[in-house]
Amino acid sequence: MSRDNLPHVPLLINGEFVQSKSTEWREVVNPATQERLARVPMATADEVAAAIASAQAAFKTWRKTPIGQRARIFLKLQQLIRDNIKSLAATLTAEQGKTLADAEGDVFRGLEVVEHAANIGSLQMGERAHNVAGGVDTYTLLQPLGVCAGITPFNFPAMIPLWMFPMAIATGNTFVLKPSEQDPLVTMRLVELALEAGVPPGVLNVVHGGEHVVNALCDHPDVKAISFVGSTRVGTHVYERASLAGKRVQCMMGAKNHAIVLPDAHKEQTLNALAGAAFGAAGQRCMAVSVAVLVGEARKWVPDLVARAKKLSVGAGDSASTDVGPLISCAARERVEALIARGVEDGAQLELDGRIPSLPGALKEGNFVGPTIFSGVRPGMSVYEQEIFGPVLCIVEAETMDEAIAITNANPNGNGTAIFTQSGAAARKFEEEIEVGQVGINVPIPVPVPLFSFTGSRGSKLGDLGPYGKQVVLFYTQTKTVTARWFEDDVSTGVNTTIALK
Ligand code: NAD
Numbered sequence: 001m002s003r004d005n006l007p008h009v010p011l012l013i014n015g016e017f018v019q020s021k022s023t024e025w026r027e028v029v030n031p032a033t034q035e036r037l038a039r040v041p042m043a044t045a046d047e048v049a050a051a052i053a054s055a056q057a058a059f060k061t062w063r064k065t066p067i068g069q070r071a072r073i074f075l076k077l078q079q080l081i082r083d084n085i086k087s088l089a090a091t092l093t094a095e096q097g098k099t100l101a102d103a104e105g106d107v108f109r110g111l112e113v114v115e116h117a118a119n120i121g122s123l124q125m126g127e128r129a130h131n132v133a134g135g136v137d138t139y140t141l142l143q144p145l146g147v148c149a150g151i152t153p154f155n156f157p158a159m160i161p162l163w164m165f166p167m168a169i170a171t172g173n174t175f176v177l178k179p180s181e182q183d184p185l186v187t188m189r190l191v192e193l194a195l196e197a198g199v200p201p202g203v204l205n206v207v208h209g210g211e212h213v214v215n216a217l218c219d220h221p222d223v224k225a226i227s228f229v230g231s232t233r234v235g236t237h238v239y240e241r242a243s244l245a246g247k248r249v250q251c252m253m254g255a256k257n258h259a260i261v262l263p264d265a266h267k268e269q270t271l272n273a274l275a276g277a278a279f280g281a282a283g284q285r286c287m288a289v290s291v292a293v294l295v296g297e298a299r300k301w302v303p304d305l306v307a308r309a310k311k312l313s314v315g316a317g318d319s320a321s322t323d324v325g326p327l328i329s330c331a332a333r334e335r336v337e338a339l340i341a342r343g344v345e346d347g348a349q350l351e352l353d354g355r356i357p358s359l360p361g362a363l364k365e366g367n368f369v370g371p372t373i374f375s376g377v378r379p380g381m382s383v384y385e386q387e388i389f390g391p392v393l394c395i396v397e398a399e400t401m402d403e404a405i406a407i408t409n410a411n412p413n414g415n416g417t418a419i420f421t422q423s424g425a426a427a428r429k430f431e432e433e434i435e436v437g438q439v440g441i442n443v444p445i446p447v448p449v450p451l452f453s454f455t456g457s458r459g460s461k462l463g464d465l466g467p468y469g470k471q472v473v474l475f476y477t478q479t480k481t482v483t484a485r486w487f488e489d490d491v492s493t494g495v496n497t498t499i500a501l502k
Helices: 044-062 065-081 084-098 102-116 159-170 185-197 211-219 234-245 267-283 297-311 330-345 361-363 401-410 425-434 469-475
Strands: 012-013 016-018 025-029 036-041 128-133 136-144 145-150 175-177 205-207 223-229 248-252 259-260 290-293 349-352 370-376 393-397 416-420 436-441 478-485
Touching: 012 185, 012 248, 012 469, 016 175, 016 185, 016 370, 044 145, 044 175, 065 084, 065 102, 065 159, 065 185, 084 102, 084 145, 128 370, 136 223, 145 159, 145 211, 145 361, 159 185, 159 223, 159 469, 175 211, 205 259, 211 223, 211 234, 223 234, 234 248, 259 267, 259 401, 267 290, 267 393, 267 416, 290 297, 297 349, 297 370, 297 393, 330 349, 330 393, 393 401, 401 425, 416 425, 469 478
Parallel strands: 145 175, 145 223, 175 205, 223 248, 259 290, 259 416, 290 393, 370 393, 416 436
Antiparallel strands: 012 016, 012 205, 025 036, 128 136, 136 478, 349 370
16 A cells, blocks of 8 residues: 555566565556546566566476366366456456446456366367378477567456466466556456466566566567557557567557448448447447448438437446446547547548537546547548547448448558448458458457457558467467387388488
8 A cells, every 4th residue: 555545556476466666656547537546566677577587487387287287277267257257347447447337348258268268278289190201200299488478458458468368378388467557457356366266376477567667578588479469559669679589479459440331231230330339438449440431322321320329328337327438548538539629620520529528526527538420531531540549430431332342451450340231242242352350240349259369460460370269379389390200120221311201
């Protein structure tokens, strides 16, 4: 506790929650009320080094821990998360702002990864071929890398840490997590549950901080792989810096997700889907729909969409009637408001203005922006070019589906997209031709379940392999190929001076 009774968020090093000796701290704040919840340290260089050293030491035994023993920890962790889901969601809502129902969804989507981690052994099996040459067999081992690190964003403080450490640890690695400094409390609660489930000392460590801590993780020779999720600016820096230091890196970054609406789409369901995906979580999802491309006659649906958006209730996430919570910080609110003003200056039509929603009492100080809709948006305008990361939907018009696909493919981002149509042929053409990593067909936010992997592409991703699912097993392991011959007798085959196996 500090002098003002705010709890201090601890670091986790070698199985112990310890207080940082840092002189630099920032506050964790409830974005609906500005109530201060805790202080989080910017860890010192020595603390980051100690966390990495602890993970490095633990790797020696953890890598040899039997698969079943590792799996049982995640079986236990999934039950602990299930038992605590309500209180985890309440912590998440208090520090992040999203509604309680959505916070439960955030925890649940991470829980699904924990369930998958409990069964990862079957995906970590190698391949084997007998008699690749006379009496020679070849087989592969998928071995853990060593110390892996994860750097996570503010917008999914439960799900995204759970994309990372369960999969890395279940495949035999040890881990250093650097959560978002804006909302680390629910992440720390999940880490406590992981220890309770049996993760041994040193296998999972946590450091807090910003640029300096992230750079230290990128530079340290004992860190073998970095998983990053966050903005394109920071992700590009992390990718370049950690790659230069010889590490494996995967960076999932910013987005501008286009939903294409064909005139044959089911109108009611499509408008509901657009409003939910554009304004849910106050637009602070990397898979939020931020651009709707209305094709042909669907261009006439704008007034109905505006009417639907107006019905959404803006307020604190812990109120059952709220649909749209606050933005994460005052700075985020100011940025979103400035971009809305810029949209007007650039000539887009402001159909619905969510700035300065009228809210009662304690919420007057909150970082609220209500649903906002622009029509007549064109490439080149700031509201189109930038990721707004707020409850702002840009409407772009297209004459044909081909034109809508061309607009989407010309955008540098490739995280998510969706098409709304009742035509199977149109949907098939779309999935074939669209250059975006995650495609929804009448599904507005197509985040894959963990049997698959998260597969954003183009400007939204750096690195080949995505988080969770089969791809991350390859990311967190090194394939070793063994070629073996066992001689049955003592007969010499002579010296072989060729490359061929004989
Ligand atoms: P951010 O890039 O500001 O922060 C991400 C992490 O990087 C945090 O842990 C932060 O402490 C750290 N960081 C911040 N500045 C840094 C710097 N200068 N150097 C090194 N590290 C730094 O992102 P955010 O605002 O927390 O999250 C929102 C962004 O994340 C959006 O762009 C969103 O699209 C993206 N995101 C992407 C995905 C995806 O899967 N593609 C998922 C969620 C969020």
